[in-house]
Amino acid sequence: xxxxxxxxxxxxxxxxxxxxxxxxxxxxxxxxxxxxxxxxxxxxxxxxxxxxxxxxxxxxxxxxxxxxxxxxxxxxxxxxxxxxxxxxxxxxxxxxxxxxxxxxxxxxxxxxxxxxxxxxxxxxxxxxxxxxxxxxxxxxxxxxxxxxxxxxxxxxxxxxxxxxxxxxxxxxxxxxxxxxxxxxxxxxxxxxxxxxxxxxxxxxxxxxxxxxxxxxxxxxxxxxxxxxxxxxxxxxxxxxxxxxxxxxxxxxxxxxxxxxxxx
Numbered sequence: 545x546x547x548x549x550x551x552x553x554x555x556x557x558x559x560x561x562x563x564x565x566x567x568x569x570x571x572x573x574x575x576x577x578x579x580x581x582x583x584x585x586x587x588x589x590x591x592x593x594x595x596x597x598x599x600x601x602x603x604x605x606x607x608x609x610x611x612x613x614x615x616x617x618x619x620x621x622x623x624x625x626x627x628x629x630x631x632x633x634x635x636x637x638x639x640x641x642x643x644x645x646x647x648x649x650x651x652x653x654x655x656x657x658x659x660x661x662x663x664x665x666x667x668x669x670x671x672x673x674x675x676x677x678x679x680x681x682x683x684x685x686x687x688x689x690x691x692x693x694x695x696x697x698x699x700x701x702x703x704x705x706x707x708x709x710x711x712x713x714x715x716x717x718x719x720x721x722x723x724x725x726x727x728x729x730x731x732x733x734x735x736x737x738x739x740x741x742x743x744x745x746x747x748x749x750x751x752x753x754x755x756x757x758x759x760x761x762x763x764x765x766x767x768x769x770x771x772x773x774x775x776x777x778x779x780x781x782x783x784x785x786x787x788x789x790x791x792x793x794x795x796x797x798x799x800x801x802x803x804x805x806x807x
Contacts, residue, residue: 581645581646581649582642585638585641585642585645586638588641589634589635589637589638589641589642590622590625590634590635591618591622592641593625593634593635593636593637593638593686594618594621594622594625595618595754596637596682596683596686596687596758597621597625597686597687598615598621599754599755599758599759600683600686600687600758600759600762600766600767600768601767601768602767602768602769602789602790603790603794604789604790605789605790605791622634636685636686637681637682637683637685637686640678640679640681640682640685641678641682643678644675644678644679644682647671647674647675647678648668648671648672648675651667651668651670651671651674652664652667652668652671655667655668664715664718665712665715668711668714668715668718669708669711669712669715671711672707672708672710672711672714673704673707673708673711675707676697676698676703676704676707677694677695677697677698679707679757679761680692680697680700680703680761681694681697683758683761683762684761684762684763684766687762687763687766687767688766689762689763689765689766690763697761700760700761701760701775701776701777701778701779702756702757702760702776702777702778702779702780702781702782703757703760703761705778705779706753706756706757706760706779707757709749709753709779710750710753710754710757713747713749713750713753714750716745717747748797748798749798751795751796751797751798752783752795752796752798752799755786755794755795755796756779756782756783756786756795759776759782759786760776760778760779760782764776773789783795783799783802786799787799787802787803787806791803792804
């Protein structure tokens with residue numbers, strides 16, 4: 545098998561081409577990002593904020609309360625948020641969100657363009673850990689939770705573990721995409737089913753981790769849980785209690801699978 549950079553049609557071959565590498569070093573190559581990134585963040589921010597509000601809301605079922613009525617779709621929720629608080633409420637926490645996105649994208653892009661691919665997973669993990677204060681701040685602004693110092697965000701139970709597992713899932717998604725894009729001669733790293741399995745296994749825990757990370761990041765009182773319920777002790781405790789108190793569906797496919805295995 546030849547080396548990755550021997551194939552001029554592969555991504556590695558393009559990056560090793562002197563003209564292409566010189567183009568990437570030109571500031572003008574990144575001018576479109578000055579327009580695309582703010583537009584993307586501006587479009588995503590209201591949806592991300594509604595996702596945080598939805599995940600932070602405690603929805604008891606079974607012995608805790610009757611099953612709550614279904615919520616309206618996200619577009620109606622954004623409209624209701626705008627009616628209640630205007631654009632300031634719709635874009636609550638956007639500064640934190642934008643800073644986190646820029647931090648992770650800039651770090652991963654810099655590592656991808658300057659370092660071997662083997663360095664990408666630990667660099668992404670470090671970027672995710674560095675962005676924890678921004679992520680916690682973003683969520684707490686949205687739910688009006690208690691402010692915490694940036695160094696205190698690293699001591700919140702389960703948040704560090706949830707971040708590392710989330711970044712591991714993201715790395716798995718990146719790996720599947722990169723292995724599909726990059727060609728090394730006519731041979732493949734994995735059979736076709738292997739790429740699909742890698743994508744599924746990487747994406748499966750993301751929703752559950754996002755739910756748990758939100759619950760662990762915001763104040764207990766911001767989730768609407770009764771005061772007599774103790775705070776979450778960590779990531780596993782959070783997931784177990786969400787399934788017990790709100791049903792496995794609250795954690796998506798992984799939660800349904802977990803609840804089924806516990807029967």
